[in-house]
Amino acid sequence: MRPPFPHIPWTGGDGPRILGVNPWITDFAAFNVWSRPVGLLACLDMVRRAGASVALVDCLDPTWADTKWPRPGKYGTGHYPKEEIDTPEPLAFMDRRYSRYGLPREQVRRALASIDPRPDAVMVTTIMTYWYPGSLDILDICAELWPDVPRFLGGSYATLCGEHAALHANAHLQQGPMEAPDNWDSFWRLIDLPTPKLPEYAGLSLSLDLYDDPAYSIILGSRGCPFSCEYCASRALYPHFTQGDHTRITASIRSEYERGVRDFAFYDDALLINPECWLWPALDSVTDSGLDLRLHTPNAMHIRRLTKEVCLRLKQAGLHTVRLGLETTDFDHRNDVKLTREEWETGARNLLDAGFDLDDIGVYILFGLPGQNLDNVRQAVDHVRAFGFRPHLAHYTPIPGSPMFHKACQASAYPLADEPLFQNNSIWPCVPGGFNWDQAKHWKLLLQGK
Structure with a gap:
């Protein structure tokens, strides 16, 4: 029997609850070289300093894993756990195994379903453009769990491949830095709240405390x-x-x-x-x-x-x-x-x-x-x-x-x-x-x- 999922706390003010999700890596190979979703952590920091309450689910972090995680390598770097999955049809010609790297999909789904109270908005990032399948999967899970909660997709895929993302992502696209005036104002309007003042050093301050140990x-x-x-x-x-x-x-x-x-x-x-x-x-x-x-x-x-x-x-x-x-x-x-x-x-x-x-x-x-x-x-x-x-x-x-x-x-x-x-x-x-x-x-x- 699987152990119960740990509680994911909300931290910050009394404003809207903003959930950040760093998806899995979907690729032929992946190795952790001090990986952190820096853009997402900057976004969570600025909305928290503007009064929101925030939480983070990082599919690439072992903090709350109930599955075996590879032993850390030198200076904290190392391998991710992985599960072989079907290679996307466009890449079917490759003679290599395609995998989902990070926490098991069902565990992540249970993690999201356990969040209480539910979020008022969800931010999902993409670190590499070609890792977008993991982001789209997370967005689909969030849409299933909370169909009426606004979902936002940011990062390299949303910004650099906007036409493709607009066709395939079930989310509002955040293209470019959130601290850009238009993006900052648009986010708050889409969750039906007045736009607060942009915090000082927005984009350069990170919510690193959301990682436990x-x-x-x-x-x-x-x-x-x-x-x-x-x-x-x-x-x-x-x-x-x-x-x-x-x-x-x-x-x-x-x-x-x-x-x-x-x-x-x-x-x-x-x-x-x-x-x-x-x-x-x-x-x-x-x-x-x-x-x-x-x-x-x-x-x-x-x-x-x-x-x-x-x-x-x-x-x-x-x-x-x-x-x-x-x-x-x-x-x-x-x-x-x-x-x-x-x-x-x-x-x-x-x-x-x-x-x-x-x-x-x-x-x-x-x-x-x-x-x-x-x-x-x-x-x-x-x-x-x-x-x-x-x-x-x-x-x-x-x-x-x-x-x-x-x-x-x-x-x-x-x-x-x-x-x-x-x-x-x-x-x-x-x-x-x-x-x-x-x-x-x-x-x-x-x-x-x-």
Whole structure:
């Protein structure tokens, strides 16, 4: 007999009850690298500070799992439990197993059904465009349980694939940041309430306390990115680059630390831009307080900003996991002007001089770009290994709203613009011939130096 489901508490004011749901991942593969639905957590935070009561059901979190969850890996990362499901018809050609990652579907349904009192509105997010099947499934469950409760779908799928979402999602679409004036006003009007004042630092403050006994937490000091890389849709998702207040960020770190969290992952797209605005004051406070924590940068840092001083300060503050965005060593034909060979080699030396171990440093190399010469990828892998660093292939995801998407549509054999499932980087959408097991094995061995 299954154990009774734990009570999911409402927290906040006496206003409307807003439920947030982070759906399952539906994909050929998934691994937890400090994953949190940062956009949803920002939305829940701003409505709670505006007087609402909020609750969270995260299908990717083991907090209330009554099923066996894989043991955490290094620094809180690790595998998700998974259940093999039918591959969506458009992807039926793939010779790979397709799975639902996270909590069992029936357990999530029982969790939602147990919520009392019922919500006045439901917010569902989508982290990747091609994970939308999980979001649509959650919306259907919510519609079945509470047919008259307004449902809102946000995140990358709703924002970047709006026409597709409008046809398939049984929900109001929230396209772009909720703190945008039109979105903020529209949300309250759709739940028949007057629009409250938008809280200060909306979008940069997160409801991290909604996770009970978390294995890790995140730090968000900025939204958006001042750069415009061809393969990235950051500007389409967050048009403006904004940075937060270091006192609020420090308070969030301290609060999570007091709850027992020791691993923190930065979620900034441009962590080292204007570090004096919030990063250095926050890290100085952490260092001065003697907090024994570990910091991680799963989003690649900009190598040209890794001066000797920056590397020393990051090391002193407790940075453990370093990820760099090299992208390619074909410096004469890069897709951007962010990095020269001299800047790359100087940044690499500065990290080592600051005391970072080679095992701490991973370097992302782009793979599968439209028209990419894969010999250049091999050269980049060899180049990174010559430094003693660990190369990682960053498989290209064709993202609507990115400058390169039109080129991807021309290069791909799949209708990328019509069906978001084809935007999945697991199928190698812009590599001639697509995903191939023999080639996958070849690249795996190459990364290992074999």
